[in-house]
Amino acid sequence: MTSAERGGTAAGGPSELAQLAARSGLKKVGSRPGLPEYVRTLWARRHFLWVLSTSRSYSRNQNNYLGQLWSVLSPLTLAAVYYLVFGLLLDTRAGTTNYPGFLTIGVFIFMAIAASMTAGSTAVTSNITMVRALDFPRAVLPLSVALSEMLTLLPAIGVMIVIVLLTGEPITVTWLLLPVALVLILLFSAGCAMIAARVVVAARDLRNLIPVAIRLLRYVSGVFFSIEAYAGRFEWGFVLEYQPVAVYLTLMRSVLLQDVAVDPTMWLTGLAWAVVLFLVGFVVFWSAEEKYGRD
């Protein structure tokens, strides 16, 4: 057989080849790097993460005539629909003084968090061609999902501020906390996206449960009603108030609306949720790094 002429490392079995590789200083392919090394390679690809996120967020509205105008129009129309249903028809205005502002903030922020979870859950599985074509730290995928949702949220924040101003809220010092709240939300969404992506890769059937979970969250997070006014009468009402999504809605409202007070406990809770979810999500995602791309 021709292989004889061409030669091979002798028949000693796997260990001999492994020794040869070690002697020649070759690196093993596809093994999971240690956590510090992983963070370092991820940092080296930060431009990749940024370009991927901005491009995704931009391309979303590129396939129609009005193009990027939709990044402002979509949230506007959505706010109008929610106001019609919950403000006028169902009237869940109890406990709020500026319901249009309250509702707009709730809807926009919740939408961004929910979108991160949904898109995050398929961050690896729907980019499988990229995973199988290019070698990069896979955490870029869920992170870019969260980042691009945050970038999509920015024009909506502009709309939100205009609505809030139109409803008569003054600009106060607390508005300076707006970027802080957004960073906390970004960290939290990124953590959720990484966990969801990891879980769906391991058991893809769970993808079908994500919309269910999001619907549940929508109704228990006080998106269009004040938790304090409606659930406060139950003993376990505090569970609803301190679950992360509700916390972030309250934070945003306390920044922009006068009748919601800035509460240090809430801010600390928000910070804790963000840091814990992000770190747990990162480690959970990293722990399966070498397995992505198998299915």
Place this chain on the structure above:
Amino acid sequence: MAATDDAFEEIDFEDDDDLDDGAPERAKQDADAERTPSVVVDDVHVRYRVFGGRKRVSGPEMGRIRAMFNRSRRHVGAVTEVHAVRGVSFVAHHGESIGIIGRNGAGKSTLLRAIAGLMPTSSGAVYVAGTSSLLGVNAALVSSLTGERNVMIGGLALGLTPAQVRERFDDIVEFAGIGDFIDLPMKAYSSGMAARLRFAISTAAVPDVLMIDEALATGDAEFRERSAKKIEEIRGHAGTVFLVSHSMRSIERMCDRAIWIEQGQVVADGPAREITAEYRKATKKG
């Protein structure tokens, strides 16, 4: 992604069946000892799961209930495990280009992905010197984005800095030869144009090990000529090139070694001309 200049390869292959060729192998091994290996593939197995379908299992002696159970399994729990690569080993050295041939479904592409580290091995290991880059027909980037964005994304994913990508941008576009289309979304590209652009992006950062999966088949004659030159250039930088192709002529032209794979196992490994001749004979007969 640039390069430690030490990646080349040559393939020493050993399949269990071929291991008896003791003496000549030893002699060759001495010759190889002077060259540094760039890729070592050590008894690699790759299994992956496919969702959405299941192979039919049937037999005359199968009971009715089992048959019914099997039929229903095509609708619930339709997951099949494919054992695509079954124990492949070889050593590749610097400065070599290796053709991988075999029938459709023989496991060639899966093997390349495993070498590139893009698909995990279920047992065995792959060792590579330096950086590797896989270029495949289905390596779609983001089709809703323009070619220009994809050049940026692809370049950054390969580990270039934004400045490096901008610096090479004109070269990439010129090499791909797609002109104004660079500003249109990639979904508007013909398959040949998309393949050209991918080839241009993947070779923008000169990898130590370049793997090409049928990507040249879609290009026109002129582009094939240009890409052949590019491959020569990479080998000239002491890189290693793997080429999967069904065109025996391009294997003979561009490769000095060939590995023939059938059903996930190596059938033969040696000088390209000899192996392709054997393969031609076998396929004609078969």
